[in-house]
Amino acid sequence: MDIISIIFILAGTFFFATATLGLLRFPDFYTRMHATGKGDTLGAFLSLIGLALYNLHDGMSFDALLVSIKIMFIAIFMFVANPTATHAITKAGLDCKVEPWTKKESSQ
Amino acid sequence: MRYIITFFILFLNWAIWSGKFDAFHLALGGISCLIVTYTTHDLLFERKQFSFKDITEVIRLIIYIPWLIYQIVLANIHVASLVLNPRMPIDPKMIRFKTKLKKDISLVTFANSITLTPGTITADITDGEYYVHALNKKVADDLLSGEMENRVAHVFMED
Numbered sequence: 537m538d539i540i541s542i543i544f545i546l547a548g549t550f551f552f553a554t555a556t557l558g559l560l561r562f563p564d565f566y567t568r569m570h571a572t573g574k575g576d577t578l579g580a581f582l583s584l585i586g587l588a589l590y591n592l593h594d595g596m597s598f599d600a601l602l603v604s605i606k607i608m609f610i611a612i613f614m615f616v617a618n619p620t621a622t623h624a625i626t627k628a629g630l631d632c633k634v635e636p637w638t639k640k641e642s643s644q
Numbered sequence: 645m646r647y648i649i650t651f652f653i654l655f656l657n658w659a660i661w662s663g664k665f666d667a668f669h670l671a672l673g674g675i676s677c678l679i680v681t682y683t684t685h686d687l688l689f690e691r692k693q694f695s696f697k698d699i700t701e702v703i704r705l706i707i708y709i710p711w712l713i714y715q716i717v718l719a720n721i722h723v724a725s726l727v728l729n730p731r732m733p734i735d736p737k738m739i740r741f742k743t744k745l746k747k748d749i750s751l752v753t754f755a756n757s758i759t760l761t762p763g764t765i766t767a768d769i770t771d772g773e774y775y776v777h778a779l780n781k782k783v784a785d786d787l788l789s790g791e792m793e794n795r796v797a798h799v800f801m802e803d
Contacts, residue, residue: 554724561727566765566777567736571727574762578720602663609660619759623766626777630767636738636777 537593544586551579564637565629573622577614584611646689651681653688697801704799711795715761719783723762726779735780741788743772750800757792 558571588604588611658673659665726734745751755766758776763783768775778784 551720551724554727558723558727561732562734564736567734567779569765570723570762570777570779573765574716574760575720575723577760578716578762599663602660605660615760616756619756623755623759626765626767630775636736638735638737 537589541586541590541593544582544589548579548581548583548586551575551582555579565634566626566636569622569626569629573618573625577618580614580618581611584608584614647681647685650685650688651677654680701800708795708799712757712760715792719761719763719786722783723779733780737778737784738767738775739778739784739788740773740775743774743793745772745793745797745800747800750796753799754793754796757796758787761792 552575555571555575558575559568562568562571584607588607591604591607592600594600654677655673658677659670662669662673664670726732743751743754745754751769755769755774758764758766758774761783763779764787765777766774767777776784776787778787
């Protein structure tokens, strides 16, 4: 159980790291939204699953199960809230007429 | 009918979040759930009548979610490889396409699914037309193949 939760948390951290690296490397506003908006969702989801499993590592008592269910509720909430927030920020950028970066412009 | 369902959902939430199962706390929760149900019963379910179709929709949605998570993991690995690639081979562009979906709930589910799968963000929906910002050609083609749209249509019985 410990090993499985460690794998989950490590995978979550990996996706968090690539999300942050993408934020630093990508060229413009929209592409940066790609990196952070979604790497974070999967990263947080995997980390929370890892925590929920780790919480059960010394026996499946009722209280521990309840805490794990609460952690999974946070994960479900992030799954709904994160794409909505990403969409809202992107739409705000579009409404303010932020020009998307394209490959052709950069080669000129 | 919708009073009863709303009450049960609220009460289940109360029980899980409070974590106390003695008579005092459950009674307190029951009273507050009754008040909240009375004031907000029309927010959760708009329709008064329920049919067999609604249960099928919920079951199909539950089947849809694991497929979505699988797609998210695949696409996240793809984006991670793009980020870690030193040459960073991205070619972002805006794409727009018509959708066949009609119901509000299926439009929202599809838009959130697009945003969740990395490489694509829904920027706007106007009159059944999606504006999507795609990170490169592969993810755009994946989206335009319409598999996800068909699955969402299947979940909400629009096919």
